[in-house]
Amino acid sequence: MARPDDQASGHAAQRPLWSNRLGFVLAAAGSAVGLGNVWKFPYIAGVNGGGAFVLVYLLCIALVGVPIMMAELMIGRHTRKDAIGAFAALEPGRRWWHGAGWISVAAAFIISSYYSVVAGWTLDYVWRSLHDGFGALAPSVIESQFGTLLENGLRQGLWHLLFMFLCLAVVIGGVQRGIERWSRILMPALLALLMLLFVNGLRSDGLEEALRFLFAPDFGRLSADAWLEALGHSFFTLSLGMAAMITYGSYLKPDENLFGVSLRVAGLDTLIALMAGIAIFPIVFAAGLEAASGPGLIFQTLPVVFSQIEGGALLAPLFFVLLAFAALTSNISLLEAQIAYLIDERGWSRRRASVCVAGAAFTVGIPTALSGNLLKNWHLIGERTFFDSADLLASSYLLPLAGLLIALYVGWFWRGEAEKAELIQGGCGGLYPLWHGLIRYVAPLAVTVILVNKAIQAGLWQVLRRLLGLA
Template sequence: MSYAPPRALWASRLGFILAAAGSAVGLGNIWKFPYITGQNGGGAFVLVYLVCIAVVGLPIMMAELMIGRHTRKDAVGAFIHLEGKRSFWQAPGWISVAAAFIICSYYSVVAGWTLDYLYRALLGSFSGQSAENIEGLFGGLTADGPRQLLWHFLFMSLCLGIVIGGVQKGIERWSKILMPILLALLALLFMNGLLSPGAWEGITFLFRPDFTKLTPAAVLEAMGHAFFTLSLGMAAMITYGSYLSKQEDLLGASLRVVVLDTVIALMAGIAIFSVVFSVGMEPAAGPGLVFKTIPVVFSQLPGGFVLAILFFLLLAFAALTSNISLLEASVAYLIDERGWSRPRATWFLAGLAFVVGIPTALSYNTLAEWKVIGDRVFFDSVDMLVSNYFLPFSGLFISIYVGWFWSGTEEKQELIAGGAGWVYPTWHFLIRYVSPLAVAVVLFFKMKETGLFAWFAALLQ
């Protein structure tokens, strides 16, 4: 017997903004954005990134929220509602829900690393250690499968505890607690960065464009990150949009989320680069910036013990607010399409995500010899598939559908309902021409970069 509760709605505009911003603000803002900025030359990369946020990210975010609010359904159910059960247009719904679940499973493992480092920071493990010893801690963590599984289990349990409470009493209530704390922690680290000797050098690096360092690969990286940082293509915004009031201004709501997400990324960049420059280290440290370089930096700074605790607490909160949206996107599918109760759906999917995440936790130790795609271990393989194919394909299909196939009257009515009908011509042009073209270009080059074309060619020979 199916269970069909009435559709939950956000209790307040602030609740939605904090929940949606929490979904967008994750490790991508505080971990990935600073290191890819460092690798791609700083200011010119940031400028391209901001342009891409405006012309690619914002229109697609509005489209996803619009689909969710119009249908009052999960990502799969939304397209069934719009086009029927036999329609091809179910594809972006299925791809995005699958992406959300897979990311949820391995994101929890990575988030577990932040909990481990928070624990180390509380114990003062970075103080009085050599740079070599601190940098070696990360290798020790990834080589320890059982330890990663413990943190993975604890983090997924936190997500379960929040999502099982529902939209208002779970996600919204905790977003109103976690996001202000996250912003306060970031503000403290940001002020510390501004007061450090490397502040001006860090700000200059981030905001003074040097177009001689801007390569075509950097432009593609900026475009891709602008899309992924907003939680687009992974069912989260469609699901969160389905809980949104019909009177809410979609443009205003989307702008608030985008601006908050972008400001947090830039503040994190300033906070990190200022202290990195203060001790004379290189900003282009790559993925190891957070788990190798930053602990070394804190070990050399006055008050570094406290700064390390604040920083890894910030990372843990950012990861948590993101992962609850990924779990909710999958839970909403079982509730809407399969008639499951929220407790049953949440327990089942959280448990399944933990199990699916086990090979990720063992990828650099017990299962290190298991190469899934090419020479990639399990974690790298699933991350490559989801980041480079699932999310771009989902975003491409959604922008094409909304731009070319969905009724323009319905779209315009959704914007008019919140008082933003005036933006329809500009938004429709961007979602019809600019956004799909940009995502298609990123997708093409990612397929080329990851060797998919070569794989197809070999298969056809």
């Protein structure tokens, strides 16, 4: 007899649900907490005004992130379908709205393909840290290891395969037996590892400088770019616009308080990002090194720090295991958004859908693994490699476009009574006027600003001006 997780929507079996609120919050927070929490948010907070930036970021989370998350959860719970099927059910006669679902699932597919390669880098560094602990190597050699990895397509491909297999092993088990069960293991383990590194950061000689970098409010550095950075990160960090929250919302119980769970997910996501900053930057500043952003900090600067400090041989593998866990919980949600479509709309079994989605994401991710070596001269968008082009397409265009369509639909076109009923079911109907105002006016405007800003940063604005004869 087939398990409920193997059944397609519309079959006699009831749709699988999260067993309780904790299971959903851990799974949704796992989706939100990713590599960007560890290497991006602490740095952009520090260089854009510290505590002042954090306050602006929290304001953006409250006014934009949480309202759109609630909208996505509402759509999923109301329809009990994947992102594509949800819009098909809500608007069977107006097919243009189905594009919001297709765009978000496409974004999930593209991101899951290259995110797995990046996550494979963390597995590679887990192995490196366990093998030699970086202690016997000169700093120049440690820093060069990352470049060597990028030049080795086969090595990246093997780690990419292993990581995707780990994701497959989770999602193939279904909602409760797979995603929820492993979220209950991975998220507490991630928090425990982060707490160990956090305590170590509190004991570091660089703590005072790190706290000043992260939290000392400098409103003079709150430029227009800083506001845009806070707004953009508040949207992307919560896994919005990538079908994950619609899919996870479809597994929520009818009486769940959407505002409460959204607030818990956003709060946990922000807390982990701030704790990561306190775990990382004290030891970086104590070593007198540059607090660079991005992969350079994680895969070059920090390994050098671990090679020089007391206990570094232990801290290094803990840190990279922490990164691997964060990447795993995020990629699981991206795969599930695609798997749910095949189960709900195509009637596939979970096993078949899981294997095919993971296999397709792995295959499309191979050019990413080759972008620093065999395919480094293969440019898709401008002078960008396959990896950079895929990231640009998904992160800069598809995600904000999907988020904009969702905000516009829920705020202006979805029946008001249906929206209100979804909030009342969970006991937060009193928030409807405030939420409806935010999702109708504030969120669409904010996401439009994000979309335009990303287009300008990517150079699309100049291309459009040339096409229109304005340049």
